[in-house]
Amino acid sequence: MKIPKVLYLRSFPYTVTQVDWIDPASVDAGKNPLKTQVYYGTCNSETQEITIRKDLSPERKAVILIHEMIHALTDDFARPITERQIHDLSHRLYDAITRNKLEF
Numbered sequence: 168m169k170i171p172k173v174l175y176l177r178s179f180p181y182t183v184t185q186v187d188w189i190d191p192a193s194v195d196a197g198k199n200p201l202k203t204q205v206y207y208g209t210c211n212s213e214t215q216e217i218t219i220r221k222d223l224s225p226e227r228k229a230v231i232l233i234h235e236m237i238h239a240l241t242d243d244f245a246r247p248i249t250e251r252q253i254h255d256l257s258h259r260l261y262d263a264i265t266r267n268k269l270e271f
């Protein structure tokens with residue numbers, strides 16, 4: 168999967184940047200209940216920016232991109248879905264897309 172440089176999500180253009188490292192201090196800890204100190208991707212809906220670590224495998228980058236897209240697509244929900252749900256959904260979507268060889 169090629170990682171795009173721009174994605175339109177809920178009509179907003181999100182820039183997608185691949186980075187060497189994500190500083191945990193730059194991530195709002197309140198948005199990460201799993202409390203992991205290693206970040207593979209981030210989504211900032213205020214600035215419409217998604218970052219993904221460039222050292223990941225192509226498959227892992229795809230899962231992380233789907234994960235961050237779900238954040239962008241659901242951050243206005245009245246009842247936000249949990250980090251755990253986003254984690255599980257991103258893996259399930261990646262599996263469904265790749266196993267079924269979906270192309271749009």
Ligand SMILES: [Zn+2]
Nearest residue numbers: 234238250253
């Ligand atoms: Zn997340």
